[in-house]
Amino acid sequence: AQSVAQPEDQVNVAEGNPLTVKCTYSVSGNPYLFWYVQYPNRGLQFLLKYITGDNLVKGSYGFEAEFNKSQTSFHLKKPSALVSDSALYFCAVTVNRDDKIIFGKGTRLHILP
């Protein structure tokens, strides 16, 4: 069964510093990976996805993520954090069209002004 792990409940980063939110996955087959962000009282918003091709994918709001097959990771990154990036971030994985999208438990990102 596929699963996704977000090892950090919370990440604190000073504004202007680079940020990383970690995600590892376990699937049988080729993974399709996603990052979503959830602001308070808002639905989940799609940030970026990895399907195939270049291991570095770029998404909304300046975020990017690197797919690392050998480490089964898909960490979310941003070169310079903004206070407005403070939110709850979810990593998700699926395997094929008929498979469910599994979400991690989420990581709360707190950007300190």
Place this chain on the structure above:
Amino acid sequence: EAGVAQSPRYKIIEKRQSVAFWCNPISGHATLYWYQQILGQGPKLLIQFQNNGVVDDSQLPKDRFSAERLKGVDSTLKIQPAKLEDSAVYLCASSSLTGALNTEAFFGQGTRLTVV
């Protein structure tokens, strides 16, 4: 493009009562999902439809939860009778099919259910 619409936004009911949630996906999206998000946890898939057929309902508590997707468009999720532990946000999402893969899912704002 209109997003995924859900109603109601909030619902408070007593335990053992019944409740229904409604979802209208993005037009043309073949796949519709219902997720349950308990406070402090990631969304958990309850049921996945492709058009009007069920793809996965393995985590749906079928003794009390039911869902249908009429004509492959709108969907309704029902809980009867509700328990205290059903208090959560119920998220509806939809995605389109591109070749052999579902695209990313687009989520509605959710329905926050409180069972007292």
